[in-house]
Structures are given as structure tokens and as C-alpha cells.
Amino acid sequence: MTKLSSPRRRAAAVALAACLALAGCGSQLDPADLASTSNGGQPVVAGGEVLAPGESALDLGADGSADLGAVPEAGGEVPSIGGGPVDAGGSADAGGEDPDGGAATDPGTSAPESQGGGPSAASCDGFDNDQPGVTPTTITVANIADISGPVPGIFESARQATKAYITYFNATQKVCGRSIKLLELDSRADAGADQQAYARACVETFAAVGSMSAFDSGGAATAEKCGLPDVRSTSVNPERSKCKTCFSAQSLTPGLVPDALPDYFSSVNKQATQNVALLYVNAGAAPVNAASFKKAWETRGWKVNYFQGIDVAEFNFAPYVQQMKDRGTELVYYVGPYQNTIKIQQAMKQQGFKPDIYLQDSTIYDARYVEQAGDVGEGSYAYSSTALFDDMSNPEMKLYRTWLEQVSPGADPNFFGAYAWSSARLFLETAVGLGGDLTRPAMVARLAKVEDWTGNGLHGPQTVGPKATGKCLKIIQLTGGSWKQVSKGTYLCGDLVSTGLGD
């Protein structure tokens, strides 16, 4: 595979180099300039040297890996966001109030020291170079995401965000004098391809970071067998959750459902929650998630009167809408891709059916949904465990968006991208924290202890190590073509309802 694809990558590297030389990629600022901007105007210092203006920190390797942001020297002062020392996450003001006026939760305060106080770089004594993906100057990590396949580019945002964070990191820091190289692998929305990619990552890289695949069961056993630390954006299939070396920045267990969502809507519109339609696409993990939601929400007092799977190739949604009309549905929840959401909402509009609440997960918290849904999406509710993408008062969101624009001009942020960014931060901060003790088992052991990870305030607290679903979320609504938070506080935090499904 390498031999087949490397000429193309070489060609891409040459084209990119030419593009940079000719300033053909107009909107791309130099990473060094960007880093200095991101750091409160201070010049970025890495190893005591300032990156020269125009010096490219993006170095695509000819072997398919990308040396993202090689910085001249290491060992100097670590730059920070806003001019202070690097806040390694966990210290975000993520506290919020529940709608009942309960005590606000500040997830950040319970972060372990390795994140909460920022990783004071550990001693690099005894660093073992004889590890997969490690050289005296670089550490190679893999990103394995669905790029090609039936829905091309479905999780490209995870790839872009990972690349963005690593570029940012390389422009500002090093891990014991080593910059980070990224090996980009495509899981092609295929479990077999996922397994092949992980087999390669086991040999060629130290860890996998920011990965995101619809059929991520394929490589789970492979990663565990070789001890590969896998810090994903989000885990999808139960097999991945069971993998002992696999973690995700968005921690999820299908059998554990946060009660903050049903409790919020019970408090604001009790009547609607007594007549709920729960629809789901009949593919992948959607059926198990839908079944788990149903059970959990009914435990919290909701009544799901219409529970229906919809074939992935369905195009005529009018009969489903009629079913909801017949049952007097007042709250509609759908588990599936945003493209199908638009079709359902169009059918609802055509049939003159307007429930009190249309609700979905963060899948529709996406610029493409807003653009394509147009006015049929108006008023839709979603829930999200991340900060709002246009909330530039959140420094980490600002940092993510700035570097995303730098690395992938024009790319929109999204949910999976935000968690991929967070996972890259988690991995690299842990690596810095381990210093000379950095090994695969040490990384896994450290990750297994991570709780209340907020990605430096990018999202609500996630119990990464224990892999339990996050308890905190915010309710947002699409009004006037943009998403606005409607729940109080930063996040609503509650408990988890155990459904026993999908474990």
C-alpha cells in the first residue's frame, strides 16, 4: 500500500511545497506567525529561537507521514496561550447550573494534576528511543479516519483537527526534544481497512491520535494486542470501548445515558415529553443507541410512543411523518446522519406537521446542516458537550479554529473535529508529563486514570479512563440561522442512567 500511494503523496508534498513557495495558498499564514498571534502577541520561542517569518512549519514527509511544524530547537521556554504558561486542559470554566437552579458543577476543578495544573514537562532522562515510531528527533503518531468510502470525507474533520493541533504543538513545544510526525491512514468506513490501518500503526507509530471511524470495531483487537495507545475522538462500536488500550476524548458507553437531557426537557415542556417519537437509522451503532436512549428516557418519565428504525436508503419519509401525526407526537428525536434529518424535516414541513420539539444529538450541530436545511431546520434543538463553535471567548475554541483555518483553510469545525483536537491535546500533554518515562504501557496507564477531561475547556468533563458517558451537556437551538445556547450555565450536569444495553 505504501508503495502504491507514496508517489501520490510525494506529488502532493511537491505540490504543497510549490504552493507554499509561491504563496499560492493565499490564506495560509505561517504557523510561526500564527503561534505568536495565539500567544498574546509574544513571538513563539522554541528552544530559544524564534521561527523566521515565512518559515514553514508544515513539512510533509515523502513516506506518507507529515512532519507537522518542525521547530528549530527544543528545550527552551514553553510558550503559552495568552502569554502565560501552558494550561494543559482541565482548567476550563465548565461549571454550569442545572435548570432547577441546582448547584453548578465545575468539571475542571476535579481534573488530575497532570491536566489541571498543566504538564510541567517531566525530566527526559532515560527516554527510550527503541520504541515504535520514536527516533531521536521525532515521535510518529497515526490518525486513522474515514476519509474515502461510501460517504467520502465523513470524518475528515477529525483528521484536520488532529493535524491542526499537532502543527500548533510543533510550533510551540516538543516532547523531550522530539517533534511530532503524523501518519495519515484511511479506514474507508470499513472495519477491514480499520484493522489494516491499525496493524500498520502498531509497527510504524507510537500511538494513534484523534481517530474516528464508523466501523471502528475492526482495529480494536489489533491495537490492544500490540499495546498501541489509541486516543480517539469518539469510540463508536462496543468492541472499541472494550479495547484496553483505546480511549476517546468523548467518552461513551451506550448503556450509560445522561439524565441531564430528559430532565431538561421535562422541566421546560413536560407535555411534549409524554408523546415522543424516537426514530433512528437502521445502521451501525444507531439502533443500540436508540434502544438505550428509549429505556433511559422512559426511566426519567418520558413516554416514547413511536419507536421506529428507518432504512438507510429510505427516501419517502411521508409515511413516517403520518405515523407521528396519527399518534399526536409532540417531541421528535432522530438518531442518524444530518442528511436524513433534513429529509425528515422537509417531509414534516410538507405534511404540515410541526412538533413542539425537534431534537437531535450533535450531528446536526454542523455548518453543513445549517446551510442545507435552510428554514426547515429553524427551531431545531440539539445537545452538545462542547463549547459553541463561534464562542471566541473560549480560548481553546479560538485556538482550535485558528489552527484549523491555518492547516485546512475553509474547513468548518464540528463535533468530531473538536474532540479530535482535544484527544491530540490529551495525548501530547500526557506525553510531556511522562517525559523520559514515555512508553506505550506508561501512556496507557496514565490515560486510564484520566477523569473529568475538558480539553482545556473545549468541552464538558469526560471520564476518559473509565470510559463512562459524560454527564454534562448544553442544550442549543437553531434560531436565525445560528445555534444559540438555551440551557442555563455553561453545562447541565446530572447523573447517568444505566440501561444495560450495548455493553
Next chain:
Amino acid sequence: MDKFLAYLIPGIFTGAAYAIAASGLVLTYTTTRVFNIAHGAFGMVMAFLFWDFSQRQGLPVWLSLALVLFVVAPLIGFLIQRFVARGLGDSPVSVSLVVTVGLFVGLIGAATAIWPPEPRFVPPLLADETGNDKSFGIGETVVTAQQVITVLASIAVAIALYMLLTRTRIGTAMRASVDNPDLLKLYGGKPDTVAALSWAIGISLAALAGILLVPVVGLGYYELTLLVINAYAAAMVGRLKSLPLTFVGAMGLGIVDSMALGYIPTESVLADVRPVVPPLFLFAALVLLPQAQLRIGQVKGIVSAPVPTVPRMAVTGVVFLVALFVVISPMPEARLLLVGTAATYAMVMLSLVLLTGYGGHVSLAQLTFAGVGALAYAKLDSPNLYGLFLSALIAVGVGALVALPVLRLTGLYLALSTLAFGVLMDKVVFQNERAFGFGGALEANRMSFFGNTVETTQSYVMLMGVFFVLVAMGILILRRGVLGRLLVAMRDSPAACGTLGLDLRWARVALFGLSAGVAGLAGALFAGLRGTIGAADFQYFNSLPLLLLAVVFGITSVTGATLGGIGLMLLPVLSGSNPVAGGIVFLIIGFGAVFAGRDPNGLANLLFRLGRMLRARVLARVDLNLPQLPTRRPGAGAAPAHLSGTADDVPDGSAYTYDDTRDDIVPVAAGSKESR
């Protein structure tokens, strides 16, 4: 009543869309005897073109519509008939199906290369400025303008086609062309012109269906392409020749589908049936078809690839295994997994060598049988020889069960019944949580022999190689024996076999079972290789490229299956590196198949010819340096032409057919019409 109307109206809309698509399908089949599997893919490409004209280039909608329907689509239809479909109707069904599957793959590739992936939206034809469709109410039901246009368009198409076929000279010629193109020619008619016109109209109808459906379905490479598979059911109701019955079938399908959703309670066991109404409809339509008549007086045969002697195949097998060992020894795990995947595909293709290459029956669900084997292996949880063979045996049973209800069918109808089976298995069994569980994946352990597990991937791939060689040898030995000759005779002349008292139907059930067993064995081995398997590994539409590559590389030989397996494994790997480049790869393979697929011996045949040529030259040189030995008997090189001859018998190994009016063999393109 309001509720009834509420489900009836969407059903009529769906039926109308199916009717337009199915009409085009029927028209091209009746006049050229080519069942265009790529009909939906043409609709998809035309919908993309419509988007390009109306949205990207900003042309008025009416002008875009006219350009696509009356200029581009007919032109493409004409070109396809001239350069692709001409003479295809007389080829074996495996050839004509594969050529259109090649078009199917090629068109998806072309669309991907021309219009790279990005969100695209096609508004309804009468949409307002915000993209919303006009609508009005009938009782409590709201009907959109797009739905009304679709229904009116389907009625207009039905009337126009009826008038064309019954009230015009060209229509009469079209019907005459169906019955006997040669006779039409003798009367001064032009069958080729008639066929070209049919294709032009057929592609225009595909375009119309695509454009009417795209605001509802969405503009993607697969949605529209696969949706038309539902229209096959409607076409079958019309027995691929009656347009009125096709229209009735399409409306019936749309309405039944919609009513099933409205009236089957979601908690009922029957709720699982609702998503599979179209394939069930297709299966029922096929089963209820009348008995196919055997054509007499016409014998068709193809010269198969060389069948080596047992010692030679044993030597070749050992050499293959040694070569495999040498090749995989230095390979990392990731590549070993690819080799194992290729071995799986190759073994599934071996099952097609048996079924299609020797037996002449086409299956469009061979990966589904592999899925059955994999599922059985994982569920049995006996990772040993016993579990492996039991899994294969279960696949044998399922294969035989598929063949039983369609005992009377052959050719295209048999192929389509396997497609319906594949869809049914995918949606009812594989996607059911009782099969692969919630999350859609099952754990499968690697095999063990007498308590020793084949742990390393390298050893496991070698094991797969051994099984591949054993299965290949088994198939070749079968081909050399009485059973093999019987299979080939049945393929070449069912009428002659029937006359001799052979019961073709039960032989076919056995053949299907055996072929499914080989595919099931491959699936079980694949499950062990992967460790976890899921429903997504055996999606029904992936059987189409499998058949495509099997034929392109040679569906009559083990060499073809080996090369085909490697090719199918590489296809997504190559396309994954770059979507546009991937589209071009699909394009090349698809359209390459259109031309290469006409020879069932495929590209492997080129290798055989090269081998013979080299052997002849080398032997000639060796002969020159050897003392003169007694010469062989005169004429030994000119092989006798007999029905079950092999390429060894005929020097160039190409496809030949018998004509009962001649004593010699003639190329297959000049052969007779395919019987059902």
C-alpha cells in the same frame, strides 16, 4: 379514509418514480435483450449533470431539463448502444450482466472524478427562492408539486410509450426487433437503429427518474444508483416486456410499501418485513414467472480455460504455496491482512468459477453466502476444522434453499432472484441484532488444529492459501470428471441434456449448494483472519464488483479467480488514496470490463496464450538442439472441436459457440439468442 389517503398518496408517488425507471429498463431489454444493471447509475449521472447545468452553471431549470432529457441522455444512450450494447444480447447472460455491471462501476467512478465529493442540493422543479416546494392539501394530506409532477410524468411516459410502440412505424419496428431482428432486416428494417433509439429513450427515462427523485433522495453516488434496484421488481411484474404490467407493478410496489409502513404495527413481528418489501416483491414476481421454455435447435458453448492434469495441478499448487510463503514472509501485519482478504475474495471467485464458469448460472449474491459462512463460524464458536466445515455446510444448505424456489428459472431471472436474496439477507438477517449483535460485530477466533491455534497472521494466511489450493484442485478435478462434463453440457445445451433425460433442476440445486459452500468456507476463514466480523463486511451490492472482477480476470479458471481476488482487494486501497483518483480507477475498471468482459475467459486467457506462445518457442529451440525423435502423428495439434472443449483444444482459447447449421465452431458473438 384520511389515514388511508395519507399513505396512498406517498405510495403513488414512489410507484410513479419506479414506473418511469422500470419503463426505461423494460424498453432497452425488450429491444436489445440487455438487462441494464447500470440503469440507476445512468439516472445518477444525469441527475449530477442536471445539478451542474441548473445550479453550478446557473442555467434555467427548464433549459437544463431539456438539455439533459433531450440532448445528453439520448446521445449517451445512442453511443452506449453503438459501442457497448451492440451484439451483447446474443452473449451469455454472464457476459451481458457483467458488461452492464462494468458500466455501473464505471459511471460511479466517472461521477466521483467529475464531481468530487461535496454537499450538493437540487431543489424541487417548482421550488421557490428558498428552495421550498409548492404544496396543497387533499383532506389532511399535503401533496407537493414534485409529487404531482412525478405522477403526471409517469402517466405521460406510459401513454407516450404505448403510442410509440403501437401507433408508429418505428414502434412497430421496435416490436418486430424483439421477435426477430434478422427477419426485420430482411424486410428492410434497421434493427441497429431501432436498438439505438430504444437505448436513447431508455437513458432519457433513467435521467427523468433521477431528476424527479433527486430533490427527495439527495444527490449522491449511491442513493439513486441503488434505488433503481427496487424498480427491477416492477419490471419483473411486466416480465420485462409488458409496459402496462410494468406500470401496474411499479404502482403496486409503491403503494404496498407505503401501506406496510402505515398499517403494520411497529411492535409486530411483521415490522421487520417492511424494509424488505421491494426485494420480497422482486422475489415473488420471479417465483411466479411462468416456466422458461428451452430453446431448441440452438446450441451455445464457450471454450473454457485450460484444465491441467492432476499431477500438474498438484505441482502448480505446491509452487503456488512456496511462492506465497516467500512473498508473505517479510510482510508486515497490515499487508498480510490484505493478502488474506485477497485470498478470501479469490476463494469466493472460485465458487463463481464453479457456478458461472462451468455451470453457466450467474449469482449476484456470492458475498452473501460468504457472510452466511462467516456468521455461522462466529456463532458456532468452534474455531477448528469441525466448525469450519459445519459453517460451509450451513452455507451449502442456504445456497440450496435459494435455488429451490427458483428451480424453473435460468439466466437473467435466476441472477436477479439471487440479488433479491442478497438484499433480503442483508436487511433481515445480517442487520438483525440476533445475527451480529448490537453494534454489528461478532468475535471470531482463529482456527486451531488438535489444540494448537494458528496464532500469527502469517501462518493463518498460509492456511488460507492451503485451503485455496485444495478448493481449486477440487474444482478442477470435478471439472475433469463426469460431473464437470455434465455441468458444461448443461451450460451449453439445456435442451440437449433434457432430451437425454437429465434432470437439470436438481443438478442446479446441487450446484448452487456446492458453490455457496465454497463461498461459505471462504467467509468462515475470513472471519478467523479478521477476528471480528460484522454485517457491513458482506453488503449485497459488493457482490456486483466481485462478479465484475471475476469475469474480467477470467471466470472459467483458477488463475482468473486468483487475479480477480487480488484486483478486488486492491480496488478500495487504490481508490482510498484519493477520491478523484479512486473515481478514475473505478472508471477504468468499469469501462475496461465493458470491453474485456465479453470474453468469459478474461485476462487470464491472455496469460495462457502468452504461456503457450513462450512454451512453443522454448520447446522449438529445445527441439532444434535435440536429436530428431519420431514425429507425432499428423494433425495432432489441431484439436477436435467438441462441445466441452477446453482452450487446450483450441489454439487461441477464445470463446466459441456452436451453430446447429454448421459443423465448425464460431465465435460466441455470432451465437444465438440467450434463452431465459
